[in-house]
Structures are given as structure tokens and as C-alpha cells.
Amino acid sequence: MTDPLPLAGEAPAQGPIQGPIQGPIQGHVPVMLAEVLATLAPRDGATYCDGTFGGGGYAGAILGAAACTLHAIDRDPDAIARGAALAARFPGRLHLLEGRFGEMAELLAARGVTALDGVVLDLGVSSFQIDEPERGFSFRADGPLDMRMEKAGRSAADLVNTLGGADLADILFTLGEERYARRIARAILAARQEAPIATTAALAEIIRSVTPRDPSGIDRATRSFQALRLAVNDELGEVERGLEAAARLLAPGGRLVVVAFHSLEDRIVKRFMAGITGRAGGASRHDPAALGGRAAPPDFRLLTPRALRPGEAETSSNPRARSARLRAIERIETRDAA
Structure with missing residues (x-):
């Protein structure tokens, strides 16, 4: 499984081992x-x-x-x-x-x-999950704003369209470590007054419209998407x-x-x-x-x-x-x- 944000550096990995390894399901690369x-x-x-x-x-x-x-x-x-x-x-x-x-x-x-x-x-x-747009986990390709691992319960769309500004900002700041959490929450509330936010592309554009470019090169929507995913799936x-x-x-x-x-x-x-x-x-x-x-x-x-x-x-x-x-x-x- 994967997550695009880096962690602080620690010890180097140990070397590979020898032995029979059965291949994973096609398209999946197991890490480490x-x-x-x-x-x-x-x-x-x-x-x-x-x-x-x-x-x-x-x-x-x-x-x-x-x-x-x-x-x-x-x-x-x-x-x-x-x-x-x-x-x-x-x-x-x-x-x-x-x-x-x-x-x-x-x-x-x-x-x-x-x-x-x-x-x-x-x-x-x-x-x-990342590579399937219809699951709504990623903004790389447009899809429904879902993010539910179990395909049941509250979706990301439910959260961004129903939560109050303070609750949204708290999720983005606490789970996404997003410094512009309040600004993004205000933009989401303003946008949903015009129409429900239903797709990953729409949400990503709202976030990008109110945040500066990240010097690290990380897409400005990354932290918010991670925060919502963590919240949706606890x-x-x-x-x-x-x-x-x-x-x-x-x-x-x-x-x-x-x-x-x-x-x-x-x-x-x-x-x-x-x-x-x-x-x-x-x-x-x-x-x-x-x-x-x-x-x-x-x-x-x-x-x-x-x-x-x-x-x-x-x-x-x-x-x-x-x-x-x-x-x-x-x-x-x-x-x-x-």
C-alpha cells in the first residue's frame, strides 16, 4: 500500500533475501x-x-x-x-x-x-484503489468523490458537502497536516453553496485555487485528499x-x-x-x-x-x-x- 507524503529519514533497509517468491496479482508491486x-x-x-x-x-x-x-x-x-x-x-x-x-x-x-x-x-x-478513478481516492484522474475502502458508509463527498467549516478544517489540519486548512475549508463551503462537490477534480481545483504552490513539488491537493481518506475510513x-x-x-x-x-x-x-x-x-x-x-x-x-x-x-x-x-x-x- 502506498502514500505519497514522505516521512523523516531513519535507518537504511537491510538487503534482499534469497528464496522462492510467488508473484502478486498483476499490476501490484509489494513494497519492501x-x-x-x-x-x-x-x-x-x-x-x-x-x-x-x-x-x-x-x-x-x-x-x-x-x-x-x-x-x-x-x-x-x-x-x-x-x-x-x-x-x-x-x-x-x-x-x-x-x-x-x-x-x-x-x-x-x-x-x-x-x-x-x-x-x-x-x-x-x-x-x-489509487489507480481506479471510480474509487475516488486520487485526483490524478477525475472520478466520483468517494474514498470508501469498504464501498459502504459515509463517502468523502458526504463529508465535504455536510460538515461545518470548523470540522472540515480540523480534519484537514489534524489528519493532513495542512497549514492552509481553514482557507481550504472556507473555499469548500463557498463552492458547495453553488453546487455539491461531487468529483475528485472539482475538489482538487477548489483546493488549488486558494493555496500557493508547494516548494517540495507535492500537489497542493495531496494533503487534503489524504486527510479526507483517513477520516472516511477511520x-x-x-x-x-x-x-x-x-x-x-x-x-x-x-x-x-x-x-x-x-x-x-x-x-x-x-x-x-x-x-x-x-x-x-x-x-x-x-x-x-x-x-x-x-x-x-x-x-x-x-x-x-x-x-x-x-x-x-x-x-x-x-x-x-x-x-x-x-x-x-x-x-x-x-x-x-x-
Whole structure:
């Protein structure tokens, strides 16, 4: 999955790994695939969850790397439909589940799965969603102002045509880190008095008409579109719920590997992993013993003290990978399990 805004620089990515990699669904390029596989370290007989199936890039590679079982979750019904071909290539090993990864515990429990040896999350919008104008995620081509991953619930058009100016500005500033949020919100309110804002091109033009060119070269509509998408799909809330669910499901030795593209998402992942591994500055809400005044040894260890980043070759061939950051934790083997 991808997101066009860059993050602050961190550690360089580790090198590629060797091993069989099954190709993804045509048109999808999985980001940091070698690093994801190296960190997850799939093994025969294990059970994994890809919480953001998307184009099936990670799923196919995991199943190709080991004789394991994989449960793949996606809230987008189009992704589940596309995955049928991949499931046919791995009969009995790939199980597709339509739903949100924040609900993975419930989705997996319905399949009789209560523990996992690894979870992969590739946060953000997928290449398929960006590249399909009718989904309304991008202003690169005109389409309906939608942005709904599940094709249900409130759309971006609903938000821009019904919210008050203060609420709109708050979304643009908080979720898009847009410095001209109030100016854009006023322009949206003025435009919708003339006619409802129904397309991506119309909204992008409204934003561009009241904002100066960005010195970085980023399109002036980018931050606002990201903010609306995050709001429509409650993506930051979903990240928090997904991290909590994944950590609870991991068996001893199990690993959680997360690739984030947006700075706000990466910040949530970083703080969660620091807290659950005992690296946070204060008491962690994930550690009840610490809140009581005496910290117990953490149940997880951090596999990435600094986030891994894609290599130069990958960012050159796939510019969408440039803002990717990979972070991972592992549940520590208990003394009884050792």
C-alpha cells in the first residue's frame, strides 16, 4: 500500500533475501517485500495473518517461502474477489476474510484460529484503489468523490458537502497536516453553496485555487485528499485496533511486521511498539505491572530499533515506495514454552 507524503529519514533497509517468491496479482508491486520476508521469517507448519491483503503481494510471497497457512483480511470487497485466483494456487493454505484488520481476533476466531505465528500489516491505500478513478481516492484522474475502502458508509463527498467549516478544517489540519486548512475549508463551503462537490477534480481545483504552490513539488491537493481518506475510513483508529489485536494473537516467537507510509500512521506504530517492548519513557498502558509501580519484564522485544527503509534500487523502480517504513516486534518465548 502506498502514500505519497514522505516521512523523516531513519535507518537504511537491510538487503534482499534469497528464496522462492510467488508473484502478486498483476499490476501490484509489494513494497519492501524482501525486508518483510526476512523479518517475518515464514516457517513450515506455521499460521500467519496478512491483515491488509490488497493485491496479494505479501500473501503470495509468504506462502511461497514456506509450507504454511495464511489468513488474509481486507475490508475492500474488490480485493477479496481478486484474491480468488491466488487462493486457487494455494488450495487449503490461503483463506480470504472480508473485514477490517482491527477485527482480526473476531474474524479468525470464527475460523477456529486463536493464535498466530506472525502478522503482516501494510498500512494505507492500495495501488489498485489509487489507480481506479471510480474509487475516488486520487485526483490524478477525475472520478466520483468517494474514498470508501469498504464501498459502504459515509463517502468523502458526504463529508465535504455536510460538515461545518470548523470540522472540515480540523480534519484537514489534524489528519493532513495542512497549514492552509481553514482557507481550504472556507473555499469548500463557498463552492458547495453553488453546487455539491461531487468529483475528485472539482475538489482538487477548489483546493488549488486558494493555496500557493508547494516548494517540495507535492500537489497542493495531496494533503487534503489524504486527510479526507483517513477520516472516511477511520484509518488511524483502525491502526490502533489492529496493533492491539495482532499483539494479543501472537504466540511465543510470533512476529508483527508493519509497513507504514504516512507519518501519522508510523508514529502510532512506533509508539505502540516502544510501549509494548518496555522502551517507552514512562509507564506503558500495555503493561499493568508498570502502572502499579514495578515493571514486569516485557512480553515483546523490538526487532527494529530504527525503522527499516526501502533501498535505492526499489525507490528508483517504484517511487511509491519512497516513504515506506518497516517496524517489527516479536513475542518473547516464555520460560515454560522454552
